[in-house]
Amino acid sequence: xxxxxxxxxxxxxxxxxxxxxxxxxxxxxxxxxxxxxxxxxxxxxxxxxxxxxxxxxxxxxxxxxxxxxxxxxxxxxxxxxxxxxxxxxxxxxxxxxxxxxxxxxxxxxxxxxxxxxxxxxxxxxxxxxxxxxxxxxxxxxxxxxxxxxxxxxxxxxxxxxxxxxxxxxxxxxxxxxxxxxxxxxxxxxxxxxxxxxxxxxxxxxxxxxxxxxxxxxxxxxxxxxxxxxxxxxxxxxxxxxxxxxxxxxxxxxxxxxxxxxxxxxxxxxxxxxxxxxxxxxxxxxxxxxxxxxxxxxxxxxxxxxxxxxxxxxxxxxxxxxxxxxxxxxxxxxxxxxxxxxxxxxxxxxxxxxxxxxxxxxxxxxxxxxxxxxxxxxxxxxxxxxxxxxxxxxxxxxxxxxxxxxxxxxx
Amino acid sequence: xxxxxxxxxxxxxxxxxxxxxxxxxxxxxxxxxxxxxxxxxxxxxxxxxxxxxxxxxxxxxxxxxxxxxxxxxxxxxxxxxxxxxxxxxxxxxxxxxxxxxxxxxxxxxxxxxxxxxxxxxxxxxxxxxxxxxxxxxxxxxxxxxxxxxxxxxxxxxxxxxxxxxxxxxxxxxxxxxxxxxxxxxxxxxxxxxxxxxxxxxxxxxxxxxxxxxxxxxxxxxxxxxxxxxxxxxxxxxxxxxxxxxxxxxxxxxxxxxxxxxxxxxxxxxxxxxxxxxxxxxxxxxxxxxxxxxxxxxxxxxxxxxxxxxxxxxxxxxxxxxxxxxxxxxxxxxxxxxxxxxxxxxxxxxxxxxxxxxxxxxxxxxxxxxxxxxxxxxxxxxxxxxxxxxxxxxxxxxxxxxxxxxxxxxx
Numbered sequence: 003x004x005x006x007x008x009x010x011x012x013x014x015x016x017x018x019x020x021x022x023x024x025x026x027x028x029x030x031x032x033x034x035x036x037x038x039x040x041x042x043x044x045x046x047x048x049x050x051x052x053x054x055x056x057x058x059x060x061x062x063x064x065x066x067x068x069x070x071x072x073x074x075x076x077x078x079x080x081x082x083x084x085x086x087x088x089x090x091x092x093x094x095x096x097x098x099x100x101x102x103x104x105x106x107x108x109x110x111x112x113x114x115x116x117x118x119x120x121x122x123x124x125x126x127x128x129x130x131x132x133x134x135x136x137x138x139x140x141x142x143x144x145x146x147x148x149x150x151x152x153x154x155x156x157x158x159x160x161x162x163x164x165x166x167x168x169x170x171x172x173x174x175x176x177x178x179x180x181x182x183x184x185x186x187x188x189x190x191x192x193x194x195x196x197x198x199x200x201x202x203x204x205x206x207x208x209x210x211x212x213x214x215x216x217x218x219x220x221x222x223x224x225x226x227x228x229x230x231x232x233x234x235x236x237x238x239x240x241x242x243x244x245x246x247x248x249x250x251x252x253x254x255x256x257x258x259x260x261x262x263x264x265x266x267x268x269x270x271x272x273x274x275x276x277x278x279x280x281x282x283x284x285x286x287x288x289x290x291x292x293x294x295x296x297x298x299x300x301x302x303x304x305x306x307x308x309x310x311x312x313x314x315x316x317x318x319x320x321x322x323x324x325x326x327x328x329x330x331x332x333x334x335x336x337x338x339x340x341x342x343x344x345x346x347x348x349x350x351x352x353x354x355x356x357x358x359x360x361x362x363x364x365x366x367x368x369x370x371x372x373x374x375x376x377x378x379x380x381x382x383x384x385x386x387x388x389x390x391x392x393x394x395x396x397x398x399x400x401x402x403x404x405x406x407x408x409x410x411x412x
Numbered sequence: 413x414x415x416x417x418x419x420x421x422x423x424x425x426x427x428x429x430x431x432x433x434x435x436x437x438x439x440x441x442x443x444x445x446x447x448x449x450x451x452x453x454x455x456x457x458x459x460x461x462x463x464x465x466x467x468x469x470x471x472x473x474x475x476x477x478x479x480x481x482x483x484x485x486x487x488x489x490x491x492x493x494x495x496x497x498x499x500x501x502x503x504x505x506x507x508x509x510x511x512x513x514x515x516x517x518x519x520x521x522x523x524x525x526x527x528x529x530x531x532x533x534x535x536x537x538x539x540x541x542x543x544x545x546x547x548x549x550x551x552x553x554x555x556x557x558x559x560x561x562x563x564x565x566x567x568x569x570x571x572x573x574x575x576x577x578x579x580x581x582x583x584x585x586x587x588x589x590x591x592x593x594x595x596x597x598x599x600x601x602x603x604x605x606x607x608x609x610x611x612x613x614x615x616x617x618x619x620x621x622x623x624x625x626x627x628x629x630x631x632x633x634x635x636x637x638x639x640x641x642x643x644x645x646x647x648x649x650x651x652x653x654x655x656x657x658x659x660x661x662x663x664x665x666x667x668x669x670x671x672x673x674x675x676x677x678x679x680x681x682x683x684x685x686x687x688x689x690x691x692x693x694x695x696x697x698x699x700x701x702x703x704x705x706x707x708x709x710x711x712x713x714x715x716x717x718x719x720x721x722x723x724x725x726x727x728x729x730x731x732x733x734x735x736x737x738x739x740x741x742x743x744x745x746x747x748x749x750x751x752x753x754x755x756x757x758x759x760x761x762x763x764x765x766x767x768x769x770x771x772x773x774x775x776x777x778x779x780x781x782x783x784x785x786x787x788x789x790x791x792x793x794x795x796x797x798x799x800x801x802x803x804x805x806x807x808x809x810x811x812x813x814x815x816x817x818x819x820x821x822x
Contacts, residue, residue: 054645235464
């Protein structure tokens with residue numbers, strides 16, 4: 003099964019009778035829609051002449067001040083002058099890659115990592131190398147080893163891309179102790195860190211761990227987003243970068259889109275001023291905690307032996323590894339037939355890994371749907387296990403003839 | 413004076429006492445703000461769960477249908493499946509360049525041409541070559557000659573970029589007869605045309621001329637925008653491309669920003685459905701016609717001999733050429749001191765041309781401000797002419813030590 007077939011399957015999977023554990027869409031129906039309707043109306047009524055005009059490539063200065071307040075919630079001390087507003091943090095990823103990566107340059111990232119980051123790095127012809135993770139995030143020794151090997155080969159490494167909190171897709175969090183070690187290793191090798199933190203404030207258990215940026219302002223480009231804490235519909239993300247880098251990113255943004263929507267920036271600005279956004283995030287966290295618990299509870303209760311999964315303290319995703327001999331991508335048609343969908347693990351690797359794994363999202367479906375989805379998935383896995391026991395391991399599907407990127411939502 | 417100094421001057425020029433004939437901002441205060449306030453409110457109230465969610469990289473299907481209706485106003489017959497919604501037409505320019513241009517590839521464009529297009533082509537390391545224009549747009553013989561010369565040199569030319577209607581910055585329109593010849597030349601050389609038409613519906617005199625895309629669906633990528641006919645604040649532009657190209661552009665858009673703002677797309681959709689948008693464009697045209705007439709009237713009445721300018725039938729811009737021996741960039745500090753601003757001609761060339769020229773915008777200031785601005789500009793030119801007659805020609809300013817792109821608005 004090749005990428006275009008996965009796209010076709012996802013189209014089928016979007017039918018209402020299918021429980022989708024695939025997409026990473028936040029549950030925006032939990033938003034205070036009346037308040038937001040009032041806010042968008044007021045922005046046009048009160049500030050229309052500004053809101054409907056062109057803005058600057060760096061983004062609205064007042065919004066950038068507010069963004070610094072949001073980052074302060076995670077112990078980041080930043081100047082608004084070093085913030086650039088982007089079309090979701092995806093555009094920030096794109097601009098950073100555009101500025102730093104020449105064809106053939108190495109980009110290090112976690113194994114597995116965010117699908118569309120892989121696509122962006124690949125679009126600029128980066129040589130993408132994965133670094134091993136475990137339950138505490140990336141393994142520092144593996145990072146060090148990779149850097150030493152690449153240095154010995156004379157390869158130019160441009161940055162290390164990490165999603166330290168509730169990682170997409172693995173759901174794991176880089177421990178505080180490892181953050182210090184990762185930074186120490188990167189600084190010793192003169193390597194920039196690209197820290198992507200869209201889920202940081204969505205923590206359901208345990209104590210917050212400060213972002214890497216909080217410790218190392220000069221060697222980290224930090225990416226943030228309102229897509230999960232407010233709405234992806236406004237497409238407001240940001241990059242926080244050391245000044246010299248920030249200036250280059252602003253020029254790249256000017257070339258990429260001239261300026262972001264002034265209107266959307268003023269809407270988010272007003273939301274952050276008028277609305278109790280910290281309370282809203284608490285409400286989100288209660289809702290998502292319940293859904294995560296529903297997923298982990300169902301997995302604990304129903305999954306057959308030999309299946310393993312991560313236990314996220316926040317974010318949207320659980321990473322599940324199938325019993326040996328099963329293939330999550332080959333299993334997809336059967337799963338969709340059984341009215342459950344997930345994202346096969348192979349999408350989260352630039353290499354040919356991840357066949358035994360899958361990403362399960364608990365952000366969008368209700369707890370009841372999640373339990374039903376897991377039940378159906380268990381049926382599929384049991385059926386496949388039976389097949390494996392009868393006919394032996396499944397042959398990996400051919401991937402030739404289709405080089406289009408793997409489809410996904412964030 | 414180098415680019416950073418021009419940026420600094422533009423900052424000074426944004427002070428209220430300065431009449432700015434520099435920026436290309438549409439006059440959004442002429443919009444029906446009450447209607448738009450109602451529309452944005454309704455989109456959230458009625459369709460919030462969809463509008464505030466992620467969308468597809470290609471853009472909202474219903475909006476793409478509406479975009480086809482807008483293009484039909486200019487005799488373009490298109491399928492919505494071949495439309496991709498972008499963050500202004502600037503992002504479309506960026507995506508097309510990203511898909512087509514490898515470092516060193518030649519991109520042909522008009523002389524002069526849109527500043528930020530130059531910056532985008534340069535960002536992807538294109539070799540930008542200008543083709544001569546006159547009062548009827550690009551000169552077909554010059555295009556043919558350039559293509560033959562480049563073919564003889566074995567150079568790879570990727571596309572010809574043209575703004576055929578009320579060109580930015582020159583204000584000229586490519587004649588109907590020349591459109592056919594330009595297409596014939598490009599097709600004979602197997603060359604793609606990138607047609608940028610943000611001002612097409614803003615015609616104040618004469619008969620409309622159909623876009624190149626209307627004649628040649630298979631060899632033109634067409635770019636459109638709501639930034640001038642509605643508002644740049646929503647950042648909704650589009651590309652219409654032959655299917656094979658469109659598919660590549662969608663993948664590039666996914667990598668660049670995942671998806672555009674669903675909310676903004678639904679706002680524009682509802683505006684096009686609920687509001688008499690054709691009437692709104694007629695109102696805009698009356699307003700802009702009056703402003704253009706104010707500018708041409710003042711230029712006719714006041715400009716000293718030896719100064720020349722174009723007479724646009726639409727759009728936002730007049731291109732003015734100074735008497736010999738004067739330098740528009742060197743003159744900028746004096747002009748800002750006299751409380752008038754313009755964009756020096758050099759910004760509109762990848763080469764070192766345009767020193768005697770400048771772009772004057774009549775879109776944003778009122779007719780009265782325009783007349784006062786021209787009066788001040790005449791004073792500056794007379795002063796510079798006197799200096800020239802006393803001390804001889806001014807030496808061209810050094811441009812070394814600053815390679816940042818020239819600043820501008822569209």
